Amino acid sequence: MLTMIPQLLIDTVGIVAAFLLTFGLWRMSSPVTAPAGIKVAGVGMVAAVVASFLYSFSVGPAAAPHLPVNLALAVIALTVGIGLAWWSGRKVAMTAMPQMVALYNGMGGGAAGAIAAMELFGNHAHGMTQLSVTLLGAIIGAISLSGSLVAWAKLQGVLKKPLRIKGQQVINALVMIATLGVGLYIMYIVQSGEVPIMPMQGVIWLFFGCATLFGILMTLPIGGADMPVVISIYNAFTGLAVGLEGFVLQTPSLMIAGMLVGAAGILLTLLMARAMNRSVSNVLFTRFGDAARQTQGAIAGSLKPTAAGDAGIAMRYAGSVIIVPGYGLAAAQGQQKLYDFVKLLIAAGVKVRFAVHPVAGRMPGQMDVLLAEAGVPYDLIYQLEDINDDFASTDVVLVIGANDVVNPSARSEKTSPIFGMPILDADKAKQVYVVKRGEGKGYAGIVNPLFYADNCNMVYGDAQAVMTEMIEAVRGLGLPAAA
Structure with missing residues (x-):
């Protein structure tokens, strides 16, 4: 009882x-x-x-003597985990949020893999169904762990370039075949009762080693421009792994939560890939973003710098303004100054809206979170499909720290690595101002012809400092701010 x-x-x-x-x-x-x-x-x-x-x-009689120690270890682990999560959640900068998400994805996958390891090393997985689900969860969890760590290293700048070698796809395929082969061998040994060719613990370690290696090899060659999709994929992997191990443990909450996260991650991945006009397999198995092997046509025109104050006053006297936020805005922590500037424009009767591209930033939804953090009303934020047709009739577009998502090469340059990706049609506006710290290229590593167009001017500088200058210029006209 x-x-x-x-x-x-x-x-x-x-x-x-x-x-x-x-x-x-x-x-x-x-x-x-x-x-x-x-x-x-x-x-x-x-x-x-x-x-x-x-x-x-x-607990059974055999485990009862170890219960106090195990409970103490569980409490210590929870305390340390909660403390680290609380500290990192409060201290991490918005620009480092993608790295943190990648790490948390990896930890979730690692936890699912650890559950599978306990089941396999303890010989608790009985029956073909339970054993196969355990092994499948182990593979997905191990791939999510190692792949997410590589994604973190790319986002953090530890790995600055994709690592590619000749015949890499063949090597990856061989590693995955080896992983599946070792998994099938484990199933055969468990079911047949035969003595393995090496100690069973060694076979299990080999299985996890192959799966972990595959996650590393799969992620290393992926270009930086694909990181939002990669993060989404590993989020889905972690959810699926947790759901599968929840089935093994017969824990409904793990099963339901894992499958929900997995399904949501898969849907988000498909939406992100569609936003780039590419398939998921194309993201994982091609060299998107490798500018070194791509060619780009000659770009006509020249860069035309202008003062931040002049750009701000031009927007004050415009009838409509669309703002395109990018990673540079997050890096400069300029979102609050931007919204202060927007309130000045609204007070002057200017129609202001934000246009957010699905893959802007380094992770899905980063720009939406950034604007929400600054208090931007949700009814001012529009997604690509809802606002793209309005650029042609807009007086001024302000691009802040974005590059690839407004690059017209995606529409016309077949040799461009982003060709076919839907973009925000900022170049169709009457006037475009681009805020950038310098003349560097975007995350895909290619030059943006928009910056050289006749209707575009460059405002160089840190986004927060630039927005401060724009605010001062507009306030100098004696206008009140909107509430």
Whole structure:
């Protein structure tokens, strides 16, 4: 009876936690309700973690002597994990958010892989179904862990260039075949009872080593411009791995949460790939972003610098302005100054809107989060498909730190690595001002012809400093700010 009550509580809390996670994820579909959704999902996660301690009431006689030590280790791990997450969540800069997400994806995949390892090393996975699901979750979790760590290194600048070698796709295929082969051999040994050619622990380590190596090799050659899609893919991998290991452990909350995250990650990946007019396989198995092997036609025109104050006054007297935010805005932490400038324009009767490209920044949704952090109303933020037709009738477009997402080469230059990718049609506006720190290229490593166009002027400088100059210039005209 003492063991039935804790198990009933665990199952009940698990179902409630799964509902809270599902409801929280649904609330995250809108920027308005996303903060509440995160809190609801967090409550569900805390409930599931606390309920897991009830398993201590049903341990067997063999495990009972180790129970105090195991409980102490669990509490220490939770304390350290919560402390690090709380500190990093509060201290990490917006520009480093993609790196943190990549790390957290990797940790989730690693946790799923660790569960699979415990099942395999402890010989707890019985039956073909349970064993195959355990191995599949192990493969996906290990790939997510190592691939996410490589993605973090790329985003952090530790790995500055894609690493590519001759015959790399063949090598990757051989490593994956080896991983699957070792996994099938483990299944054969477990089911047949035969003695393996090497100690079983060695076979399991070889299996995890091959899967981990594949994750590294798969991610190393991917170009920087594909990082938003890569992060989304590994998010999906982590969710699937957690869901599969939840099935192995017969934990409903893990199964439901994992499958939800996996499904959402897959959908987001497909949407991101479509936003780049490419397939997921094209992202993973081609050399997108390798500017060294691409050619680009001659660019006519010249760069035309202008003062920040002059650009700000021009927007004050415009009838309509569209702002295109990019990673440079996040790097300069200029979002609050930008919104202060926007409020001045609105007070002067200017129609102002923001245009956000699906792959702007270094991770999915980074620009939306950046603008929300500054307090920009959601009804001023438009996605590509909702605003692209309006650029041709817009007086001024202000591009801040964006490059590839407004590069017209995507429409006309067949040799460009971004050819075919839908872009924001900023070049069709009557006047374009581009805020950049210098004349550097975008994340895809190619020159943007927009910057040389007759209707484009460059405003060089840090985005926050530039916005401050624009604010001062407009305020000098004696205009009040909007509420």
